[in-house]
Amino acid sequence: MLSAALTGYFTAFSLILAIGAQNAFVLRQGLLRSHVFLICLFCAVSDALLITAGVAGFGAMVEYFPRMPFFLSLFGAAFLLFYGATRFLAAWRGGYEMELSGKGLDLWPALGVVFACTWLNPHVYLDTLGLIGAVSTQFEPASQKWAFGTAAAFASFSFFFGLGYGARLLAPVMQTPTTWRVLDIGIGIVMWLIAFGLIASLGSY
Template identity: 50%
Template sequence: MDSALYTAFLAGLLLGGSLIVAIGAQNAFILRQGLLRQHVFILCLICALSDAVLITAGVAGLGTLVARSPVLITAVTLGGAVFLFAYAFFAFRRAFHPDALKAAGSGQVTLKAAIGACLAFTFLNPHVYLDTVLLVGSLSGAYVGAARASYAAGAVSASFLWFFGLGYGARLLQPIFARPQAWRVLDTLIGLVMAALGSLLVARLV
């Protein structure tokens, strides 16, 4: 790889990493599933591939089209807010309901339900489109030809590294989460994050 392609790849990697490494609904979900060791590979793969598709679309020029469709942005924002509030409710219920808390470390979520939640966290979150399609896509305009492809590859690589690192790295925290109180704290934090993100989405519609 020559210096120009390497520089473009590194730029995409750093931008993608800076955007994705943040407390959010998708990351909180992957962290919890990683702690439970439930469907980790497929969920991490779905998140990373989804980012890859959106980043590729943004670099290809879809970001400009999405920015011109306020109806689409409003629909995604509203749907995302409803989903986040619902997930926050269930997280709080797990944290404060004794039976739900007891099952938190051992309850098995079906693969179908886990995939459904994963897809919802990904595609009902307007920030995903703002980050991957619009921001990453618009900044790709600084590159042409092979350099643009290398930039996109860097951004996609950041997603794969982050999601698989988060999903499989979560098990290192399992000694801490052997205590029920740790699950109570985690689910409370997840509920707060989901509710806060949902509130921010609603605020954007007002």
């Protein structure tokens, strides 16, 4: 049981650790101290649901819908290009009065962005339904399998809440328009690199 739980926790944590649209948005909200709890909760619960589906064996759905990765990658790339463009535009325009005053998006627009960052990201499905689901198959009986899945879901909660609330440690640095501009440019570059990677992968589906 302990071995299965540790494997689940560190497998999930290592997959989530990669910089992506979801993590970048959580970091930004954490810096702004804006809707941090709900944003982190949304990300963690979404991951937990997908991990549960993967452990339960629904990762095999790709075998029945072989074009699903293609459409996920296509929609994901389109969203990441758009979101990256908004960050480049914000950096070009400047005017970070809201950020410097600690204000961010209203709740529903913020949830809309994190929804897109989470559920339009094909890597989320590959990591949770695919990889985590595949790793879970080595654990039997069912009690070990669900110990693996529970620990993997807990990794999501610990990571996102750690990122969201830990981001405020960087708040003293984020006190000038220049630092916010650098952050937005960095996020925009990461978003576009991921998008171009997804576009490049379309030919393999």
